[in-house]
Amino acid sequence: MSICTRPCLVLAAACVLLDLRAAGAAAEIPPAERRSGYEFMGRETRAMQDDDAGNPGLLWVLDGEALWKRKAGAADRACADCHGDARASMKGIAARYPAIDAALGRPVNLEQRINACRTGRQKAAPLAFESRDLLALTAYVARQSRGLPIDIAIDEPTRPFLQAGRETFYRRQGQLNLACAQCHDDHWGAKLAGSPITQAHPTGYPLYRLEWQGLGSLERRLRSCLAGMRAEPYAYGAPEFVDLELYLMWRARGMKIETPAVRP
Amino acid sequence: MARAVVTLPAQARRGEIIEIKTLAAHPMETGFRRTQLGELIPRDIIRRFVCTYNGAEVFRVDLHPAVAANPLIAFTTVATESGTIAFQWVGDNGYSVTETASIRVE
Amino acid sequence: MTTRREFLVLACGAASITAATTAKAQIDPNQQALRKAAMQDALRRVVGDAPVRRGRVKLQLPPLIDNGNSVPLSVAVESPMTAADHVRAIHVFTEKNPLPDVVSVTLGPRAGRAGLSTRVRLADTQTVLAVAQLSDGSFWSDSADVVVTLSACLEEGLI
Numbered sequence: 001m002s003i004c005t006r007p008c009l010v011l012a013a014a015c016v017l018l019d020l021r022a023a024g025a026a027a028e029i030p031p032a033e034r035r036s037g038y039e040f041m042g043r044e045t046r047a048m049q050d051d052d053a054g055n056p057g058l059l060w061v062l063d064g065e066a067l068w069k070r071k072a073g074a075a076d077r078a079c080a081d082c083h084g085d086a087r088a089s090m091k092g093i094a095a096r097y098p099a100i101d102a103a104l105g106r107p108v109n110l111e112q113r114i115n116a117c118r119t120g121r122q123k124a125a126p127l128a129f130e131s132r133d134l135l136a137l138t139a140y141v142a143r144q145s146r147g148l149p150i151d152i153a154i155d156e157p158t159r160p161f162l163q164a165g166r167e168t169f170y171r172r173q174g175q176l177n178l179a180c181a182q183c184h185d186d187h188w189g190a191k192l193a194g195s196p197i198t199q200a201h202p203t204g205y206p207l208y209r210l211e212w213q214g215l216g217s218l219e220r221r222l223r224s225c226l227a228g229m230r231a232e233p234y235a236y237g238a239p240e241f242v243d244l245e246l247y248l249m250w251r252a253r254g255m256k257i258e259t260p261a262v263r264p
Numbered sequence: 265m266a267r268a269v270v271t272l273p274a275q276a277r278r279g280e281i282i283e284i285k286t287l288a289a290h291p292m293e294t295g296f297r298r299t300q301l302g303e304l305i306p307r308d309i310i311r312r313f314v315c316t317y318n319g320a321e322v323f324r325v326d327l328h329p330a331v332a333a334n335p336l337i338a339f340t341t342v343a344t345e346s347g348t349i350a351f352q353w354v355g356d357n358g359y360s361v362t363e364t365a366s367i368r369v370e
Numbered sequence: 371m372t373t374r375r376e377f378l379v380l381a382c383g384a385a386s387i388t389a390a391t392t393a394k395a396q397i398d399p400n401q402q403a404l405r406k407a408a409m410q411d412a413l414r415r416v417v418g419d420a421p422v423r424r425g426r427v428k429l430q431l432p433p434l435i436d437n438g439n440s441v442p443l444s445v446a447v448e449s450p451m452t453a454a455d456h457v458r459a460i461h462v463f464t465e466k467n468p469l470p471d472v473v474s475v476t477l478g479p480r481a482g483r484a485g486l487s488t489r490v491r492l493a494d495t496q497t498v499l500a501v502a503q504l505s506d507g508s509f510w511s512d513s514a515d516v517v518v519t520l521s522a523c524l525e526e527g528l529i
Contacts, residue, residue, distance in 0.1 A: 322480040336487065
């Protein structure tokens with residue numbers, strides 16, 4: 001018993017219980033019952049998110065604001081040179097991502113969109129995933145959508161990618177043979193190793209996770225989930241990931257953006 | 265890059281107690297964590313925070329590794345006179361950050 | 371065939387199991403005894419032989435915390451904060467963290483109110499102690515019990 005930790009035991013027990021349910025019985029959460037991860041946190045953690053002067057994510061947003069104005073690359077251009085004041089030009093943008101990139105013919109997430117601008121417009125090197133600069137810029141851009149409802153448009157070109165993301169969400173994966181839906185559609189509100197299982201809506205990314213003691217992206221969080229399920233985490237920016245993010249954002253449509261959120 | 269953020273009122277009545285909230289960007293590495301290869305990550309923390317009001321020290325905090333990353337320090341001070349309230353964070357590896365704010369006291 | 375990258379990912383998973391095993395929410399009783407003694411030493415360095423009375427100090431922590439990595443903590447001391455009667459210092463200690471000291475505040479009448487809000491790391495379910503030193507040399511204290519379901523620093527680095 002020494003190798004198995006408490007969370008591992010709990011997940012294994014969860015597997016056994018969940019196997020008894022009919023295969024594919026996972027039902028989507030009715031729109032009226034959707035709750036942000038915010039509502040599953042303690043009062044003090046919620047206060048940390050709400051406190052504009054004390055939310056640690058503010059440090060990255062301020063960095064992002066500085067980067068927005070900084071000239072970069074061979075083109076010697078700042079984001080501001082094309083996009084002006086982010087408070088106006090970036091309002092509503094994060095609420096629509098992931099979105100189809102016309103040139104690639106497939107959805108990209110906000111981080112990839114920022115990097116496309118860096119390489120294509122600024123003629124600068126792309127920023128590494130989870131680098132402080134990319135997180136800061138993404139947080140700054142997404143912060144401009146705070147309070148706005150998530151608005152993922154599903155049209156003919158986007159539909160196959162949404163379907164691929166949905167299939168990932170419902171597919172059993174990893175050594176524990178768990179699907180995302182089994183916890184996050186069927187057992188949200190229950191406890192796993194003492195912590196509440198949320199509905200897994202990405203309303204506040206990039207967010208300050210107390211476990212990380214820092215700001216991180218949705219993909220970082222998903223990689224932690226996959227590692228916890230003993231499944232192979234997808235590479236940052238992998239198509240499987242972006243399709244899943246697209247599905248998760250669509251699943252959270254209408255819910256308000258909270259960036260920069262705070263989560264346990 | 266944002267090294268610290270301070271929030272306090274720009275003006276106050278003489279004798280009023282004002283609230284000050286400060287946030288510093290710092291990992292507060294405890295010195296107890298290890299890398300995946302088992303090597304100890306050395307301690308790197310903010311050791312001291314000092315607030316001065318027109319040069320006079322009004323509040324000081326000695327921090328230890330038990331303080332969480334990106335430390336929040338919120339406290340109060342009496343608005344005695346107009347001038348400059350300065351904040352300094354000092355820590356390991358030559359870390360030193362200063363922020364100032366002006367206050368008008370009527 | 372397991373590629374090098376796959377091996378590293380699996381190893382990360384295995385390492386996080388190991389890390390979780392050693393950091394499970396029960397610190398070894400021998401370790402606990404040593405840390406409790408360390409807290410008593412830290413307390414003695416501050417108060418010496420003087421008595422510490424309960425009262426005047428209010429230490430606030432969430433009783434059940436979301437994550438031990440960042441726990442909001444507030445300490446306030448009842449005091450007129452005049453030149454004649456004020457709080458000189460506030461100290462916070464823990465009994466189960468690797469080190470007993472958390473913060474020490476040095477202040478005086480210019481603070482207006484004796485208090486501090488910050489965020490701390492707590493390694494296990496435990497009792498946290500706040501001690502205030504008044505201008506008359508007396509010591510007052512308060513303690514708070516917290517339940518920590520996830521100890522600080524379980525997820526090691528970027529996965």
